[in-house]
Amino acid sequence: MIAYPEVRRWAQDHCNAFIEVDLQPTARAYAVEVLSRVPQIASISIVSSGRDLFLTVLTPDLAxxxxxxxxxxxxxxxxxxxxxxxxxxxxxxxxxxxxxALSPQHRVSSPPKAGNRPVWKDDYREVLRALGDGRSPAADIAARTAGSGSTVRRRLNEMIGGGLLSLRCEVAQPITGWPVAATFWARVPPNELHRTATALTELPEVRLCAATTGADNLVMTLWLRSLGDVQRLEAELAAKLPALSLTDRAVTLHAAKRMGCLLDDTGRITDVVPIDPWASFSNTDDRRGQPAGARAVVVRSPPS
Structure with missing residues (x-):
């Protein structure tokens, strides 16, 4: 289980972005190695069709x-x-x-409590930095912070109940029955954007749907059962949502990082880099001066 800032709420108060990165072919592996360790970069996909990497980023502000x-x-x-x-x-x-996989009565959800919307305080940031694994006991988190176990539990309850913190159980994509990931870019008239985006979130294939700046004002990421579903879904969207105009699409060749989890070629977690939007860039290893094409360090799964 992983823990990270709830991204819908984060986009309201802070800054989310998608970044496309173009690289020389020999530079890709090293770039993935470096960017995987940047706490503000939540996800990294190696993709097809006109770009090399697709990044999901959380920062506290535009600066x-x-x-x-x-x-x-x-x-x-x-x-x-x-x-x-x-x-x-x-x-x-x-x-x-x-x-x-679960019937509705067996699903667990924690909707935000009604009341004033909380904000990210220094105490909450400290807990987020120490959390790492969403299953970490409060005593372990307390050992990495200045608080006690009871203080950590109270802060976690406040963060989850206030809609600041999201807990998610990750699963290796190849074994889900939805082994193909893709990203669609689209344009929607402003007066149709909210209705269209809301309808997209109801489709079982849509994992993420977000409005963005630029000529393409809607981005969605999908999990599909086969490559043929890319074309099928395009036809379905054209029939159901006439205001939506798809402008580009890309298939994910490899998900190197997903919401802080580093993944191997089978989609299994090899390491975790906790998401920390406030981290200093100086704390990450950029290895300046490394030549293009340098050999990447492979992070291997720990022995079972």
Whole structure:
């Protein structure tokens, strides 16, 4: 189980973005190694069709996002270019997606409590940084912070109950029956955007749907049962949502990182880099001066 800032709420108060990264072919492996260790980069996909990497980023503000793009990414050897799509609204994300393995009466959900919306305080940030694994006992988290076990439990309850923190059980995608991941870019007239995006979140294939800045004002990520479903879904969307115009699509060749979890070729977690939007870039290893094509360090699964 993983823990991270609830992204729909985060987009309302802070800054989410999708970044497309173009690289020289020999530079890709090293770029993935470096970017996987950046706490603001929640997810990294190696994709097809006109871009090399597709990043999901959480930062506290636009200034930090700018630093990430203009400083951190620009240091990558072999970089050809980037395209940044700032998120304006998140309509649905992976913590709502279901395999339908459980009946409705057996599903557990924790809707935010009514009342004033809480904000990210320093105490909450400290707990998030120490959490790492959503299954960590409060005593373990307390040992990594200045609080007691009871204090940690209270803060966690406040964060979850207030809709700040999301807990999600990850599963290796190849064994889910939905082994193909894809990303669609689309354009929707502004007066149809909310209705169209809301309808998209009701489709079983849609894992994430977000409105973005730019000519393509809607981005969605999908899990599909086969490559043929890409074409089938396009036809279905054209029939059901005439206001939606698909402009581009890309298939994920490999998900290297998903919401802080580093993944191997089978989709299993090999390590976790907790999401920390406030982390200093100086705390991450960018290995400046590494030549393009340098050999990447492979993070292997621990022995069973």
């Amino acid at each position: 930090t996002l700018s630093r990430l793009v203009l400083e951190k990414l620009q240091q990558l050897p072999g970089l050809r270019g980037t395209r940044t799509h700032a998120v304006t609204t998140v309509y649905g994300e992976g913590n709502q997606w279901r395999l339908d």
